[in-house]
Amino acid sequence: MSEERALNFLEEIIEKDLSDNTHDGTVHTRFPPEPNGYLHIGHAKSICVNFGLAQKYKGKCNLRFDDTNPSTEETEFVDSIKADIRWLGFEWDNELYASDYFEQLFQYAQQLIQKGLAYVDDSTAEEMAALKGTPTTVGSDSPFRNRSIEENALLFSEMRAGKYPDGAKVLRAKIDMKHDNMLMRDPVIYRIKHAHHHRTGNHWCIYPMYDFAHGQSDSIERITHSICTMEFIPHRELYDWFIEKLEIFPSHQYEFARGNVNYMVTSKRRLLQLVKENYVEGWDDPRMPTISGLRRRGYTAASLRNFWDNVGVAKRDNNIDINLLEFCIREELNKTALRRMAVINPVKLIITNLPDGESISLQAENNHEVENAGERTISFSNTLWIERDDFMENPPNKYFRLGPGLKVRLKHAYIIECTDFKKDEQGTITEIYARYFPESKSGSDTSGIKVKGVIHWLDCHSAKKAEVRLYDKLFTVEDPTSEEGDFKDFINKDSLSIVRDAWVEPALLEATDEDKFQFLRLGYFCKDKNSTDTHIIFNRTVGLKDSWAKEVKKA
RNA sequence: UGCCUGAUGGUGUAAUGGUAGCACAGCAGUUUUUGGUACUGUUAGUCUUGGUUCGAAUCCAGGUCGGGUAACCA
Numbered sequence: 001m002s003e004e005r006a007l008n009f010l011e012e013i014i015e016k017d018l019s020d021n022t023h024d025g026t027v028h029t030r031f032p033p034e035p036n037g038y039l040h041i042g043h044a045k046s047i048c049v050n051f052g053l054a055q056k057y058k059g060k061c062n063l064r065f066d067d068t069n070p071s072t073e074e075t076e077f078v079d080s081i082k083a084d085i086r087w088l089g090f091e092w093d094n095e096l097y098a099s100d101y102f103e104q105l106f107q108y109a110q111q112l113i114q115k116g117l118a119y120v121d122d123s124t125a126e127e128m129a130a131l132k133g134t135p136t137t138v139g140s141d142s143p144f145r146n147r148s149i150e151e152n153a154l155l156f157s158e159m160r161a162g163k164y165p166d167g168a169k170v171l172r173a174k175i176d177m178k179h180d181n182m183l184m185r186d187p188v189i190y191r192i193k194h195a196h197h198h199r200t201g202n203h204w205c206i207y208p209m210y211d212f213a214h215g216q217s218d219s220i221e222r223i224t225h226s227i228c229t230m231e232f233i234p235h236r237e238l239y240d241w242f243i244e245k246l247e248i249f250p251s252h253q254y255e256f257a258r259g260n261v262n263y264m265v266t267s268k269r270r271l272l273q274l275v276k277e278n279y280v281e282g283w284d285d286p287r288m289p290t291i292s293g294l295r296r297r298g299y300t301a302a303s304l305r306n307f308w309d310n311v312g313v314a315k316r317d318n319n320i321d322i323n324l325l326e327f328c329i330r331e332e333l334n335k336t337a338l339r340r341m342a343v344i345n346p347v348k349l350i351i352t353n354l355p356d357g358e359s360i361s362l363q364a365e366n367n368h369e370v371e372n373a374g375e376r377t378i379s380f381s382n383t384l385w386i387e388r389d390d391f392m393e394n395p396p397n398k399y400f401r402l403g404p405g406l407k408v409r410l411k412h413a414y415i416i417e418c419t420d421f422k423k424d425e426q427g428t429i430t431e432i433y434a435r436y437f438p439e440s441k442s443g444s445d446t447s448g449i450k451v452k453g454v455i456h457w458l459d460c461h462s463a464k465k466a467e468v469r470l471y472d473k474l475f476t477v478e479d480p481t482s483e484e485g486d487f488k489d490f491i492n493k494d495s496l497s498i499v500r501d502a503w504v505e506p507a508l509l510e511a512t513d514e515d516k517f518q519f520l521r522l523g524y525f526c527k528d529k530n531s532t533d534t535h536i537i538f539n540r541t542v543g544l545k546d547s548w549a550k551e552v553k554k555a
Numbered sequence: 556u557g558c559c560u561g562a563u564g565g566u567g568u569a570a571u572g573g574u575a576g577c578a579c580a581g582c583a584g585u586u587u588u589u590g591g592u593a594c595u596g597u598u599a600g601u602c603u604u605g606g607u608u609c610g611a612a613u614c615c616a617g618g619u620c621g622g623g624u625a626a627c628c629a
Contacts, residue, residue: 012571033629125627181559181624190627210628214629230561231623237559268629311567317561321567323580324578330592368588454590545591
C-alpha cells in the first residue's frame with residue numbers, strides 16, 4: 001500500500017539541491033500574489049505547490065504581496081487572499097510585501113546607475129515602443145541612453161523627489177537593444193506614479209516594475225526556489241541579470257504549467273467582467289472558480305488540495321477535466337457528509353392503510369459509511385412528500401420506482417405498493433395512493449417482499465420549507481476563450497436553478513455554515529451564507545453519480 | 556518572421572536506455588435498503604521522418620503541431 005509516488009520535476013530539483021547541499025539543505029519558497037483581485041482555483045495550485053513543497057521538505061514559505069503598482073492594488077484583496085490561503089489549510093512563515101523593500105530597491109537602482117547599467121529616459125511610451133523593435137527586428141538605442149552616471153543619478157533622485165509628472169521619465173536597465181529576448185531590450189525598471197499606495201501611502205511617487213522587484217525580493221528573503229508559471233520563462237534571463245549585476249543572493253526561478261480546468265475561465269479580466277456585468281452575483285457566487293466561490297458552493301479545502309495533488313505538476317499545457325474536481329469532492333463528502341432527506345420536486349403520497357393523525361417514529365443512520373455517525377429520529381405518517389421523478393404513470397421496463405401497481409421501499413421506512421393516483425385537468429399528477437406493509441419496517445423486515453427500488457421521502461407533518469439552489473457549469477463549452485466570438489456568448493443560461501418550495505427534514509434547520517450534507521439520492525449540499533432564521537437556503541455542491549440518468553439518456 | 560517552451564489513451568500524469576503504468580472519464584459486471592458507495596473486468600496512448608544502440612517514450616538530427624513572448628501590468 002505504501003506505493004511510492006513519482007517525484008514531479010520540482011521535487012527532483014529540490015531533492016538534488018538538498019543532496020548537493022546547495023542552500024545548506026534548506027528550502028524556502030514563496031507565494032507572491034498581486035493584491036488586485038480574488039484568488040481562484042489556479043492560484044490554489046500555486047499555493048499547493050509552494051506551501052506544499054515547503055511542508056514536504058521541512059522548509060519555509062513566505063506570503064509576499066507583489067504590490068508594486070499602487071493604482072490597482074487594495075487592502076481588501078490583501079485580506080481576502082490571506083483568508084483564502086488559511087482556509088486552504090496553509091500558514092505562511094512570514095507575511096511580506098514587495099513594498100517593504102522599496103527603499104532597498106531604490107538603492108539597488110542607484111547601484112545599477114553607478115555601475116553604468118541603468119539610465120533615465122525622457123522618451124514617451126510611444127517613442128520607447130517604436131525604438132524597441134519587434135521580435136523579428138532589432139531595437140535601437142534611445143537618445144538618452146548615454147547620459148553620464150552623474151546626470152542619471154541626479155535625475156533619478158529628482159524623480160523620487162517628485163520633480164516630474166507621471167510618465168515624464170523612466171529608469172531603464174542598460175542591457176542590449178538588439179537582444180533576442182524583448183525583455184532584455186533596456187527594460188523599464190522604475191516609473192513615476194503620483195498615486196496613493198495601500199501601504200506606503202504617499203511616501204513614494206516612483207515605483208519599481210515587476211521585473212525589478214520580484215527577483216530582488218526573492219533574493220532579500222533568500223528564497224531558494226522561486227516557483228512561477230510558464231509565461232515567466234522569458235523573465236528568467238532578466239531575473240538572473242539583476243541578481244548577477246547586483247551581486248545579491250542567487251535565488252532561482254523555476255516554471256511550471258498553470259492548471260486550466262475545462263468549463264472555467266480564470267483570467268482576472270474575464271472574472272471581473274462576469275461580476276461587473278452581473279452574469280454572476282459576486283466574486284463568491286457558487287458558480288465562480290474563485291476560492292471563495294468554490295467554498296460557498298461547498299467544496300472543501302481538502303478536496304481542492306487532493307485535486308491539485310492528483311493533477312500533478314509538469315510543464316506542458318493542460319486542460320483538466322472538471323470531472324476530476326467533482327470526483328475529488330464526492331470522494332471526500334461520501335465519507336464525511338451527514339445523510340439527510342429532502343424533496344425538491346414534491347408530489348403528495350397518501351398511505352391509505354394508515355389512519356389520519358398516526359405518526360410512527362423511525363431511526364435513520366446519519367452516515368452508514370462511518371462507524372459512529374449515529375442515528376436520528378424521523379417521523380412517518382399517512383401523508384408524505386416524494387419526488388415527482390420517482391413516479392411514472394407508464395414506467396419503462398427497468399424503472400425501479402413507483403408506478404401503478406409497483407412496489408418500492410421508502411428509505412428507512414416501509415415497502416409500499418402503489419394502488420392509485422389522481423391527475424388534474426392538465427394531466428399533472430396531484431396525488432399518489434399506496435398501501436404500506438407494516439411488517440416490512442426497515443431493519444426488521446419480515447415481509448419477505450423483495451423490491452429493487454428505494455426512494456426518499458418526507459413526512460408532510462414535519463417537513464420544513466427550504467430554498468434549494470442547483471448549479472450547473474457556468475459555460476456551455478469546454479474552453480469559452482478559444483471559441484469564435486466573446487466568451488460571454490457561451491455562458492450557460494441554466495447554470496443556476498432555484499427551487500423555492502423544496503422540503504427538508506426538520507433536522508436540517510439546525511445546520512451550520514460548515515456542515516456538509518448528502519441529500520439522499522440528490523447530491524451534496526451545504527447551507528448558503530444568505531440563509532436566515534426563517535428562510536434557509538441550500539446550495540448543491542455536486543450531484544451524485546446517476547447511472548439511471550445515463551440510461552435514460554441512451555434510450 | 557525572431558527568441559523561448561512543450562508534445563505519452565478522451566483528460567491529467569508516470570516510466571530518467573530494458574515489460575508503456577496510475578488516476579479521472581467511458582464501457583461491462585458483482586454487491587447494495589441511496590440507480591450512491593465499494594469491488595471486479597475492460598476499451599484506448601508514446602506527433603512525424605531519419606539516425607545511434609542488442610534494445611529508444613527516453614539519446615541525436617530534421618520536420619509538424621501547440622503554447623508563451625513586442626504594457627511606464629503582474
